[in-house]
Amino acid sequence: MSRKSRVKKNIGLTPGTIVYTGNKTIEEINIDVFNYTKTEIEEINLNLIEDSFKHKKNTSVTWININGLNDTEALKNIGLHYSLHPLIMEDIANINQRPKLDEYEEYIFVVFKMLYYDKDKKLKIEHLSLILGDEYVISFQEAEGDVFDTIRERIRNNKGIIRSQGADYLLYALMDAIVDQYFLIIEALGEKIEYLEEQLFNNISAKDLPLEIQNLKKEILKIRRSILPLREVISKLEKINIQITSKTKDYLNDLLDHTLQVLENIEIYREMLWGLTEMYMTNINNKMNEVMKTLTIIATIFIPLTFIAGVYGMNFDHMPELRYKYSYHILWGVMIIIFFGLLYFFKRKKWL
Amino acid sequence: MSRKSRVKKNIGLTPGTIVYTGNKTIEEINIDVFNYTKTEIEEINLNLIEDSFKHKKNTSVTWININGLNDTEALKNIGLHYSLHPLIMEDIANINQRPKLDEYEEYIFVVFKMLYYDKDKKLKIEHLSLILGDEYVISFQEAEGDVFDTIRERIRNNKGIIRSQGADYLLYALMDAIVDQYFLIIEALGEKIEYLEEQLFNNISAKDLPLEIQNLKKEILKIRRSILPLREVISKLEKINIQITSKTKDYLNDLLDHTLQVLENIEIYREMLWGLTEMYMTNINNKMNEVMKTLTIIATIFIPLTFIAGVYGMNFDHMPELRYKYSYHILWGVMIIIFFGLLYFFKRKKWL
Amino acid sequence: MSRKSRVKKNIGLTPGTIVYTGNKTIEEINIDVFNYTKTEIEEINLNLIEDSFKHKKNTSVTWININGLNDTEALKNIGLHYSLHPLIMEDIANINQRPKLDEYEEYIFVVFKMLYYDKDKKLKIEHLSLILGDEYVISFQEAEGDVFDTIRERIRNNKGIIRSQGADYLLYALMDAIVDQYFLIIEALGEKIEYLEEQLFNNISAKDLPLEIQNLKKEILKIRRSILPLREVISKLEKINIQITSKTKDYLNDLLDHTLQVLENIEIYREMLWGLTEMYMTNINNKMNEVMKTLTIIATIFIPLTFIAGVYGMNFDHMPELRYKYSYHILWGVMIIIFFGLLYFFKRKKWL
Amino acid sequence: MSRKSRVKKNIGLTPGTIVYTGNKTIEEINIDVFNYTKTEIEEINLNLIEDSFKHKKNTSVTWININGLNDTEALKNIGLHYSLHPLIMEDIANINQRPKLDEYEEYIFVVFKMLYYDKDKKLKIEHLSLILGDEYVISFQEAEGDVFDTIRERIRNNKGIIRSQGADYLLYALMDAIVDQYFLIIEALGEKIEYLEEQLFNNISAKDLPLEIQNLKKEILKIRRSILPLREVISKLEKINIQITSKTKDYLNDLLDHTLQVLENIEIYREMLWGLTEMYMTNINNKMNEVMKTLTIIATIFIPLTFIAGVYGMNFDHMPELRYKYSYHILWGVMIIIFFGLLYFFKRKKWL
Amino acid sequence: MSRKSRVKKNIGLTPGTIVYTGNKTIEEINIDVFNYTKTEIEEINLNLIEDSFKHKKNTSVTWININGLNDTEALKNIGLHYSLHPLIMEDIANINQRPKLDEYEEYIFVVFKMLYYDKDKKLKIEHLSLILGDEYVISFQEAEGDVFDTIRERIRNNKGIIRSQGADYLLYALMDAIVDQYFLIIEALGEKIEYLEEQLFNNISAKDLPLEIQNLKKEILKIRRSILPLREVISKLEKINIQITSKTKDYLNDLLDHTLQVLENIEIYREMLWGLTEMYMTNINNKMNEVMKTLTIIATIFIPLTFIAGVYGMNFDHMPELRYKYSYHILWGVMIIIFFGLLYFFKRKKWL
Numbered sequence A, B, C, D, E: 001m002s003r004k005s006r007v008k009k010n011i012g013l014t015p016g017t018i019v020y021t022g023n024k025t026i027e028e029i030n031i032d033v034f035n036y037t038k039t040e041i042e043e044i045n046l047n048l049i050e051d052s053f054k055h056k057k058n059t060s061v062t063w064i065n066i067n068g069l070n071d072t073e074a075l076k077n078i079g080l081h082y083s084l085h086p087l088i089m090e091d092i093a094n095i096n097q098r099p100k101l102d103e104y105e106e107y108i109f110v111v112f113k114m115l116y117y118d119k120d121k122k123l124k125i126e127h128l129s130l131i132l133g134d135e136y137v138i139s140f141q142e143a144e145g146d147v148f149d150t151i152r153e154r155i156r157n158n159k160g161i162i163r164s165q166g167a168d169y170l171l172y173a174l175m176d177a178i179v180d181q182y183f184l185i186i187e188a189l190g191e192k193i194e195y196l197e198e199q200l201f202n203n204i205s206a207k208d209l210p211l212e213i214q215n216l217k218k219e220i221l222k223i224r225r226s227i228l229p230l231r232e233v234i235s236k237l238e239k240i241n242i243q244i245t246s247k248t249k250d251y252l253n254d255l256l257d258h259t260l261q262v263l264e265n266i267e268i269y270r271e272m273l274w275g276l277t278e279m280y281m282t283n284i285n286n287k288m289n290e291v292m293k294t295l296t297i298i299a300t301i302f303i304p305l306t307f308i309a310g311v312y313g314m315n316f317d318h319m320p321e322l323r324y325k326y327s328y329h330i331l332w333g334v335m336i337i338i339f340f341g342l343l344y345f346f347k348r349k350k351w352l
Helices: A049-053 A072-081 A086-093 A149-156 A167-202 A206-238 A246-311 A327-348 B049-053 B072-081 B086-093 B149-156 B167-202 B206-238 B246-311 B327-348 C049-053 C072-081 C086-093 C149-156 C167-202 C206-238 C246-311 C327-348 D049-053 D072-081 D086-093 D149-156 D167-202 D206-238 D246-311 D327-348 E049-053 E072-081 E086-093 E149-156 E167-202 E206-227 E230-238 E246-311 E327-348
Strands: A030-036 A041-046 A061-067 A100-103 A108-117 A123-133 A136-141 B030-036 B041-046 B061-067 B100-103 B108-117 B123-133 B136-141 C030-036 C041-046 C061-067 C100-103 C108-117 C123-133 C136-141 D030-036 D041-046 D061-067 D100-103 D108-117 D123-133 D136-141 E030-036 E041-046 E061-067 E100-103 E108-117 E123-133 E136-141
Touching: A030 A049, A030 A149, A041 A149, A049 A061, A049 A072, A061 A167, A072 A086, A086 A100, A086 A108, A086 A123, A086 E246, A100 A206, A108 A167, A108 A206, A123 A167, A123 A206, A136 A167, A149 A167, A167 A206, A167 A246, A206 A246, A206 E246, A246 A327, A246 B086, A246 B206, A246 B246, A246 E246, B030 B049, B030 B149, B041 B149, B049 B061, B049 B072, B061 B167, B072 B086, B086 B100, B086 B108, B086 B123, B100 B206, B108 B167, B108 B206, B123 B167, B123 B206, B136 B167, B149 B167, B167 B206, B167 B246, B206 B246, B246 B327, B246 C086, B246 C206, B246 C246, C030 C049, C030 C149, C041 C149, C049 C061, C049 C072, C061 C167, C072 C086, C086 C100, C086 C108, C086 C123, C100 C206, C108 C167, C108 C206, C123 C167, C123 C206, C136 C167, C149 C167, C167 C206, C167 C246, C206 C246, C246 C327, C246 D086, C246 D206, C246 D246, D030 D049, D030 D149, D041 D149, D049 D061, D049 D072, D061 D167, D072 D086, D086 D100, D086 D108, D086 D123, D100 D206, D108 D167, D108 D206, D123 D167, D123 D206, D136 D167, D149 D167, D167 D206, D167 D246, D206 D246, D246 D327, D246 E086, D246 E206, D246 E246, E030 E049, E030 E149, E041 E149, E049 E061, E049 E072, E061 E167, E072 E086, E086 E100, E086 E108, E086 E123, E100 E230, E108 E167, E108 E206, E108 E230, E123 E167, E123 E206, E136 E167, E149 E167, E167 E206, E167 E246, E206 E246, E230 E246, E246 E327
Parallel strands: A061 A136, B061 B136, C061 C136, D061 D136, E061 E136
Antiparallel strands: A030 A041, A030 A061, A100 A108, A108 A123, A123 A136, B030 B041, B030 B061, B100 B108, B108 B123, B123 B136, C030 C041, C030 C061, C100 C108, C108 C123, C123 C136, D030 D041, D030 D061, D100 D108, D108 D123, D123 D136, E030 E041, E030 E061, E100 E108, E108 E123, E123 E136
């Protein structure tokens, strides 16, 4: 995440001012429109916001997907056409907006985060806004490329029950597709932690481990922040009676369950990562202990021996031991006894 | 748990698609059916789902136990026959589903986890789904072999009150049998922790202790995740008035109590394990202190002595001490005094 | 606590089966019966359950105290006579049952834990069950010897208001006597922690401190588990309107307050114990620092000096210094300057 | 706090027995009585409880302040005269009673703790009980000397609105005076922590720091225990409609706010103290690192040099180097190169 | 924050006494008044409180901004003129007052904290009080210079919807301007933490890191304390129906959302900072390990070699090895083998 994107860019502006706070610039807004009933389907691709307005029909479910948030003028037009609240328009363009649900009289506004790892295994967080109105859904994305292809497929080929349901089911299907992706994130996290554990317990180049652990901690914090509010968002959705049918609520319940499962896993990974830092500390201390033992054993054995050798290297005129014929050999014997005696001592102390 | 089973396999599929996410493949589904009233009992074993349908009777309590979740076609048929919601069928086959209770108009759907240690002392978590309908219970298991034999015995021999109660009591009895098993898990955990404590405080090969502690921490996290949601599941059950009689609620209350007792023990073990990591750190530091003391004592005693010996090993032409007759003996005296003086010093510092 | 008592012994048995899970075997059940009104009192001691039945009168408050839970047949008889729910009878005999309150139509069932330290300063936890029915209280204990002697005295001598109150006040008085004992436990814990602190900060044989801290942590966890549920038990009691008079509720409120005070102290001791482990770590590190400083000072002073002595111990034919008359004395001067120079250096570094 | 005062002295006694659990013995109870209306004021000082009874008037607000709790007979008389519940009388004399509010039909009973540091900077906790009845307040203190002098002044000189308000405002004023004192406690705590921080980061005799931190932790725990329940006490007071007027409630709201502010500060100090222990650990480790570096640099430089000197101190008959004229000077050159080479090596490793 | 400002200065004073507890003294109070309707606008600057009273009109929205809290007499006059509660006046002047909302019949009283970093990058916390009455807002600041210039601009130039809304929207706009500033604080915090992380992992003069971490921890605690209560303040505002229109509530909802986002970030920074302390510890230990390894390798290699040299430096008359022609060369061979042998040993142990 670049430094610039961290801060709200619209400080001091009138509330409701539309400012795109992300960094994905596309030249032209790109709009997909789906119109479908149980029996019929129409799919249109446009580049002008204004064109999309006439494609909203009353007899079918309409899904208008808009890619590109940097053309704030176009966004403003949409807002005016669908009479969306200025604060909603601000939130659509503000990628720092946390997931939330706002209930208005004529529509529901939902913010979600799409999470995925790019090819460089870097975590990407994409801002997604959804409007559920009277038999239509409008989705706003930062750029093209999303997780909704399976849903498009299901609509085109009339797979599953999606074509026979209303716009609320479409909203659920979109959210479900996003939450499904979270399971991939969870799996990737699990693999990363297992990799760190392996490194730690097998001593393979564990130098960078603290940095990697710290980075993973930050990643988990970011993921958690993107997913945690969903719990409340979905619970709120389940309590709405106007736009959401009771049949869809069964599905939302299932979605909530999946979200909880994801969050549960995140908590477990947090605890495991925390334990890992502790294990790393333990590991260093264990190694230092090993190093110190080696030093101590060597020093304790050879320092006294060196002293003895030093004594008989002195140049006093009167050192009777120096004159005896076998004293050199006796001394070797003494030194060998000291050597093995100390070895035995360390063996018993379990240092060897 | 194999890497594959961690991730939801049905990402991107239509909600309600039945995908078995476990790895226990059985060739043929195996079905036990019990039909019992206070006075009569019928027990049938089948291999075809369709055969089981005709065994559901209205005048008796029926328990249909299905082993094997990999034949998704068969599961689909059951779902259609008993008009179970597609999401239920998905959850039955998805072994990653967390424990939960879903209330539908005509039946209650409950997911539980059976926990046990296999012969290799490895923790096994088995997925179990239960449907409580009008005087029938359907249970879905991954494979044969469960904890329900005592219940079968009680039904066959009309032991206890089970035969004179309705299907809700049967549901309770099944859940009770599972929760009973948790106490064995708890006992095994307690023994493992005691074993680690013994190892730690008796210094027996404590090398692998950090790894073992980390693994036990992960095990406790998994167990906790499987049991924690039961609290809510059972509380919800107690609030249901249609399928659950007030007499069974007394028993459910007791079951809730047992679950709380299990969870309480898990929390205590978590705290103990946490304390153990700390103790291990303390232990290493204590040992390192011991090692350093040994080194310091030896070095502090012999380094000055070696210096003195070195001085009189110098080859200056004019070193008057070298010439005196008793200087060698005097020097020995000095060195012995230094030796015992330092020993006394360390004694007073309580390093010895 | 012996290993056997940890696990529920009745795994797989029919719910409601009476199994004594403790290890106190008494040959004969021992029963005390009190019958009292404001003016009259009768006290009987029996060994047969059946005899006790006729002593229950309607015109007075009756307290039947039963010592010994291993005779499950006798327990069963009592259960039948007073038409107690089978699950209650199971809980009475199961010493692993946590404190709880069950409300039935005709009686209230309460489980408490009596805590005390035996002569060996070991924590003992005793299981106590109480039934409050229409003007009678039945208490079940594992063995003789309890904390109720002061209550017996008050009944016999008509001290305080106990004789003029109903059975609900008797129940309160019994619970109050137990909670009073908890204050002794709290005091003993406080003394133990103070003793550990003294040991830690005065360095008296602190070797076993980690083990003692770990053991005290476990003790506190057990005590907490025995007392924590009382909060809820007493709150529930205060909400019961049939068996509990509003006058007794004032007393229960006071009891709740005492329980909270005990729990508050336990939390404080937990935090203090936690801090103690940290202090111990700090202590070891401080000591190791001291040890390392000693070593470093000695080595830093003598290693260079020994090197110098070594240089002039070399046997080169041409070493001009060796020949000068005063070089030996000059060298001593140099070495003394180095010695005091380094001492001064360490002084300034505050290592001395 | 002396050891004796920690435990409830009245274990096993009838509930409601008055036992003074503190250690401040005064010979004679000392009683101040204030009677005031907006226009008139009467102030009396007595030594006999019975005398105070006649001074309670109905037409004015009466404040009876009683110093001395060890004369339990006198306390009993007060209890009887004002028909206070026996449990209240027990709580008044029991200085271990935590802060609380009991609502009775005719009066409200409040327990507070006065906190202050004595001249030796030791924390003192004083027990204070307040009874708010129909236009009277009775306050019970352990000994003379309190924080209410400003209130007496305000009553005597008709300062502020106190004389024109009822007894409920008097109760508020007393509690407000106590809470005001807490801010002094908070300030003293802040200074203590700052002092410890200064010591830590400036290395001034940090030897006793762990002990001082541990003591401060205990002090904070005690303070917190004395103040935390006030939150609930004041909230309860605000919900009472009989004795408390809505005008006083505005003031109570302000008092609650002050209490929250005090508690907030305590939490912040707790976190800071916790961080300080960590910093201390870091500090020791940093110092040890410094010590080890010194040792390692010295040893690494001189041990190889000493070895070289040792080699040429050997007495072999055939050591050609010894014979060359300049080998001694060459060797010095080599040793100087090694010396500076190693210095450069340590410089590059940033150890110097 | 100076030491003096920490403590409540008005201890012992009558509640409602106005005492300025800050340290910003301005000679003259400075007052800005805005009167605006959708079409008209009037802007006045005054120095006398009394002058401001006549500028409050009923047909327009009035914003009276008062800079300077040290003239308590002037504050008192305002309080009397607008009949504000004495406790409000006390809170306006008491800069230690935490953020809060008090609801009175005729007006709402809100306390906020303005946070910013001054040029020296020091955190400044400024006290701001707001009164929302019938179509007027009064704001009290400690000194001139605030974050409201953009709002003044919007009022003057009729930008946005502010001129067409009531006083409640003005209150919202002021609060929104303050919360907007928090995002700058958050960004600065993020940069500080990133800077510390960089320092830590790149080893750039990490000496002061513990002190900087501790200071940042304290800063975060202070920021958190200033922002945390806003959550409750805004929630309370949303529930007020008299002074707040439902249209403004949509905006307040948005404001609450921003506040939560700020708090979320603070929590994440707290966790990161905590992790950083741990990483620092790990880092020191890693370095110490490195140091110890160096020492051990050098000592382990050269101490035995020095011993050998010492042996052949002894002066025994009978040491046969000394006489052989090639023993010196053989010894060199042996020593070189030992040297490389030990190097190889350390290589295999991965210490090199």
